[in-house]
Amino acid sequence: MQQKDTALHVMKGVGRNHDGLSETPRRTFKKKKQTPLDLEHLATQIRAGSRLELSRGITLVESSNLEHRAQAQQLLQELLPDTGKSIRIGITGVPGAGKSSFIEAFGTMLAKMGKKVAVLAIDPSSSLSGGSILGDKTRMEELVKQPNAFVRPSPTAGTLGGVHKKTRETMLLCEAAGYDVILIETVGVGQSETYVRGMVDFFLLLVLTGAGDELQGMKKGIMELADTIIVHKADGDNARFAKRTMQEYKQILHFLQPATPGWITRALTVSSLEKKGLDNVWDTINEFVQTGKDNNVFDQRRNEQTRDWFRTMITDHLIDTFYGDPQNKQQVSNLEAKILNGELTVSQGVESLFHDKV
């Protein structure tokens, strides 16, 4: 993967469309509803780097309207040859770990280096936890001002499986638009990190000093998903505590399984506030990519991810179809009650579900 000539991707047209970002993409799309959608034109504009048209494309992908879905698939098919050329990075951490400020600082650094940076967010729990990751528009203020940055909040509705599917396809659109680095943000409390781990090349876990304590509430096994652990907020006086915590994590990592074959999971300290250690993270990622390209793990994982994605979507479809039938849903619930009550064995429950109806 060559990132040298990234600046080439920063098309002149991009700046012009910058203000389009402040509109919600859905509105942008609706406004144009009258004109028939020219998919070829849209694809060309996305390829040319138009952020406004990229936003429209993503809105199309996110739409649950049947006609839109068909159009979205045509668009993706058209753009497929232009995908796959970015570095896909997942970023997770408990709320308060400073994911947004890290992405703001890290993304801005990359953008200023001439990289095209896209930020996507998966937050299926936002409606429950009360806080939307990117809902607060004042966050990532500096990053959104960069002409070669693209920030896209997560759709708040939809099942996790849906978010998963849409984020993957959004990522492909961003790649077709020439983004070199895709940052996918997620909260490390639910199932979303497993999904994100399944779509990225490199996975970052952000933690704070006082190691261990803040891991309470994080998903089990999350450290074993990470390719690098960042002890964040290593600012001012906190820097030496962060260094100590980093050492503790290094010790623990020795006991855990690395996330990527051939790569020993690292621990680093970062201060996004003071912009310290960010270059280190980028160097680490480049080293990771180079190692993975050399030993073929990088491409193998991408193929596996695609295969898993396909298999998972098939399984999801089977499950959705089954429980989508209200009669099945009711019967499962009735049988479950009998099983929990000790009236029926589990096997009998399954048997009566699938064989009694024949």
Next chain:
Amino acid sequence: MQQKDTALHVMKGVGRNHDGLSETPRRTFKKKKQTPLDLEHLATQIRAGSRLELSRGITLVESSNLEHRAQAQQLLQELLPDTGKSIRIGITGVPGAGKSSFIEAFGTMLAKMGKKVAVLAIDPSSSLSGGSILGDKTRMEELVKQPNAFVRPSPTAGTLGGVHKKTRETMLLCEAAGYDVILIETVGVGQSETYVRGMVDFFLLLVLTGAGDELQGMKKGIMELADTIIVHKADGDNARFAKRTMQEYKQILHFLQPATPGWITRALTVSSLEKKGLDNVWDTINEFVQTGKDNNVFDQRRNEQTRDWFRTMITDHLIDTFYGDPQNKQQVSNLEAKILNGELTVSQGVESLFHDKV
């Protein structure tokens, strides 16, 4: 859960059937094929503690013959009210961690205390790794001599899902036969520990000194499945290394999520050779059960396990049915090739699989 009057379960008839163990259960069952199966009699004999009849019942449960399967479900239904009264303990560790010698020593101690102890094994990988867990009949020599112990090797054939289902049902039969403690042995390398964790109350992870190194090759997140980590082979001179390793594990456990809410995962040392620390393990398990009964986690988990089991079996059935159709299997494989080749998006693949045929 009262374990006080366990000795009552040790029926006089058990000793008489002792030699029946050396026959393989399948042969035992086949021998009786001529006589029509009296399920009520079988249930009564199992309830009365006959190890021979318990073996026959398990063989029935393990059979893939359709008629046997129906009979097995009738038997389970009949015995259902007598199940659920044991402590279910899962035991895992890398090959060489000494699982068999631990079970031999621990099980014998419990049997001598008057507990009825059943040992089951799940080893879906045995045909691959070349070593069957309980295949070597000279292992657990002392335990199998105990009149109130029952040792059942795992079926070598069958999918993991099948083993999973059968081990659960075998466990229920053992409970109906009055076993107070069920020990389920598994190898900590594949997916089987997750299955075992899903059917037991308490999960033990056996490790060796030189912590960390031997965890290489173990499943990710396995430490977070364990309620207690045993540093095994703390024999003679090795005892002080084991103590040090135990301390290291304690430190690491501080950073990880406990497997059971309300219970802080412990680290202990055990020498099965010198029979040291075994009583400590038993005390820990009793404390765990008491804590779980007091805060209701124990019963809640069992209900969740049953619910998950039912839901997993439904999903397995849907997947098996789908891929069981050779046409579907072929189509998935064709589409997968096109997707990996960049000719088709994943969504289009799923779409053409389920909607093109309509």
